[in-house]
Each structure stands twice: as structure tokens, then as C-alpha cells.
Amino acid sequence: MSDEKRRGLRMVLLAGAVVLAVALFLALGPPQLLAKSETPDFCASCHIHESHYEAWFHQGAHRRKACVDCHLPNDSLPAHYVWKSIDGMKDLVLFNAGRVPDDIRITEHGRKVVQANCIRCHAEAVDMIDQERSCTDCHRRIMHKRSGALETQ
Numbered sequence: 474m475s476d477e478k479r480r481g482l483r484m485v486l487l488a489g490a491v492v493l494a495v496a497l498f499l500a501l502g503p504p505q506l507l508a509k510s511e512t513p514d515f516c517a518s519c520h521i522h523e524s525h526y527e528a529w530f531h532q533g534a535h536r537r538k539a540c541v542d543c544h545l546p547n548d549s550l551p552a553h554y555v556w557k558s559i560d561g562m563k564d565l566v567l568f569n570a571g572r573v574p575d576d577i578r579i580t581e582h583g584r585k586v587v588q589a590n591c592i593r594c595h596a597e598a599v600d601m602i603d604q605e606r607s608c609t610d611c612h613r614r615i616m617h618k619r620s621g622a623l624e625t626q
Contacts, residue, residue, distance in 0.1 A: 510561075516540045519564065521573045528617035535615065543590050544583065556586070 474482075509515055517526035530536060535543070545560070546552040567573050579587070584607070591608040592599055599608075609616055 510557075511539055511541050513540050519568055521564075521568055521577065525577070525617045532615070532617075542594075543587050546586050547590055547593060 513526060513529060516522050529540070541547075541553075541557065545556050587609075588604075588607060592604055
């Protein structure tokens with residue numbers, strides 16, 4: 474094996490070790506980092522979510538739930554952390570690139586996740602109703618922008 478190939482292999486191994494160390498640090502690293510990143514205060518630390526935080530804070534029963542209880546898949550731990558990573562990186566990139574829209578809207582994937590979590594938490598109450606219909610069709614005040622306001626169609 475030539476010196477150049479050996480040097481390239483060392484660089485790849487070194488880069489892999491650095492990536493692994495960073496991943497382990499973030500996963501297990503600073504005390505309570507993972508737990509802190511699951512709190513509404515963490516979500517609100519980015520000013521683009523300030524209005525959403527305020528709406529959640531003043532919204533009654535769901536105030537006892539964290540953002541991740543509704544907005545991330547909670548049917549399995551791997552799905553939860555994969556989507557937490559995807560959504561978190563998307564928010565981070567958009568925020569730092571200055572590309573955050575003034576009117577933040579939930580994605581189609583996000584709607585499905587929220588619907589699944591509504592059904593999961595309220596399984597006994599919704600057992601006999603059409604679960605294909607969006608919960609927010611009837612429960613409009615649950616949505617962040619509409620909480621606290623009476624809205625009619």
C-alpha cells in the first residue's frame with residue numbers, strides 16, 4: 474500500500490472517529506442535554522417559535538404536554554429521535570440562513586404526526602369516531618395560532 478493511500482485511509486478513519494465522538498458527545502454529552510432538548514423552553518429558545526410557545530403556554534390542558542409530545546412521532550423511540558434530528562436540523566438551517574417564513578405552517582408529515590399523537594393520547598375518547606378526519610377540524614382552538622380565540626366557520 475502506498476504512502477498516499479495510507480494517509481488517505483488514516484484521514485478517513487480519523488474523520489470517522491471525530492464524527493463518532495461528536496455523535497456520542499451530543500447523545501450522551503453535556504448533562505441533561507437530551508432531556509433539555511425535549512422541553513418547551515428549549516423549543517422557545519429560538520425566537521421563531523416564540524408565538525407558538527406563548528399560545529401553548531396559555532392553552533389549558535395541553536399546557537402540561539411538551540412540544541415533542543404532539544409534534545414528534547411517539548410510537549417508537551427510533552422514529553422519535555430520527556424525526557427530532559430531521560426537524561431540528563431543518564429549523565436550525567432555516568433560522569441561520571434567515572429563511573424562516575413569517576407564517577410558519579405545519580407540513581403534511583407534521584399533520585400526520587400530530588393526528589397520530591392526538592389519537593394515541595385520547596384513544597378511549599376517539600375509539601368510536603372517524604379517526605381519518607383531522608382532530609383540528611373540530612378542535613380549532615388547539616392550534617397555536619387559534620388558541621384562546623373563539624373561531625367559527
